[in-house]
Amino acid sequence: MTAVQIGLDAVHVQLGAQSALTDVSFRIVSGERVALVGANGSGKSTALRTLHGLVPVEQGLVLQAPGVRQAMLFQRPHLLRMSALNNVALGLWLDRERGLKWSAAKVLGLQALQRVGLQSVAQQNGRQLSGGQQQRLALARAWARQPDVLLLDEPTASLDPHAKREVEALMTEWACSQERPMTLVWASHNLGQVKRLATRVIYLEFGRVLADLPVSDFFNPVLLVELSPAAHAFVQGELS
Numbered sequence: 001m002t003a004v005q006i007g008l009d010a011v012h013v014q015l016g017a018q019s020a021l022t023d024v025s026f027r028i029v030s031g032e033r034v035a036l037v038g039a040n041g042s043g044k045s046t047a048l049r050t051l052h053g054l055v056p057v058e059q060g061l062v063l064q065a066p067g068v069r070q071a072m073l074f075q076r077p078h079l080l081r082m083s084a085l086n087n088v089a090l091g092l093w094l095d096r097e098r099g100l101k102w103s104a105a106k107v108l109g110l111q112a113l114q115r116v117g118l119q120s121v122a123q124q125n126g127r128q129l130s131g132g133q134q135q136r137l138a139l140a141r142a143w144a145r146q147p148d149v150l151l152l153d154e155p156t157a158s159l160d161p162h163a164k165r166e167v168e169a170l171m172t173e174w175a176c177s178q179e180r181p182m183t184l185v186w187a188s189h190n191l192g193q194v195k196r197l198a199t200r201v202i203y204l205e206f207g208r209v210l211a212d213l214p215v216s217d218f219f220n221p222v223l224l225v226e227l228s229p230a231a232h233a234f235v236q237g238e239l240s
């Protein structure tokens with residue numbers, strides 16, 4: 001059996017008066033591409049943030065195999081008021097485990113920018129890039145840290161169709177890399193994208209997991225209506 005890389009075990013999360021996650025359990029193994037779907041407020045961002053250790057859990061456990069490196073891309077990238085290159089290099093330089101010198105961090109930073117096609121704007125202020133460029137810059141910053149697991153909160157929500165395809169291509173390439181496949185867990189409102197990229201889909205409603213299926217089962221309406229009427233109703237609603 002393949003070892004669990006990350007996951008949640010019977011997790012309850014309370015945010016103010018709101019129960020944001022209720023008894024949520026899932027285990028993810030290396031190389032999976034897991035899409036979290038559900039309506040606004042269903043708990044997708046909370047699940048990602050909890051996996052990343054940013055949210056205290058009331059009950060349950062956040063699972064992470066020893067030595068697993070994670071990075072997270074937030075719904076709105078938090079870029080610093082400095083050059084695109086320095087935005088990436090600073091993240092690397094601050095990573096104590098790697099203990100890189102600033103010059104080495106800049107070299108790797110530039111490689112990461114090349115990776116996402118942003119080398120030509122390396123010296124421009126990160127905050128002054130277009131929305132799509134900022135998203136790719138944030139992706140470069142996360143990728144540069146060479147995580148085993150990349151968590152992404154609606155990575156293409158603000159992008160035009162061309163930029164969206166570019167980010168999807170990067171996600172696929174990283175996930176399918178021969179030498180270093182990255183596990184992807186991402187929240188998405190785009191079911192077409194989920195169908196294209198995911199191997200597995202987790203459907204959340206009011207902070208509960210109501211379906212957790214291989215992608216082919218999730219998009220098989222006859223099966224889905226049997227397995228999870230709520231998820232089926234969601235998919236039908238999204239497609240109509």
Ligand SMILES: Nc1ncnc2c1ncn2[C@@H]1O[C@H](COP(=O)(O)OP(=O)(O)OP(=O)(O)O)[C@@H](O)[C@H]1O
Pocket residue numbers: 015016017018019020038039040041042043044045046047187
């Ligand atoms: N900081 C907070 N304080 C109180 N409640 C919060 C906070 N953040 C989120 N919530 C609540 O937790 C629930 C889950 O929110 P979450 O952001 O995880 O949903 P989501 O599925 O990511 O939604 P969206 O599709 O809009 O991004 C919602 O009811 C939301 O109102």
Ligand SMILES: [Mg+2]
Pocket residue numbers: 044045046075153187
């Ligand atoms: Mg969200």
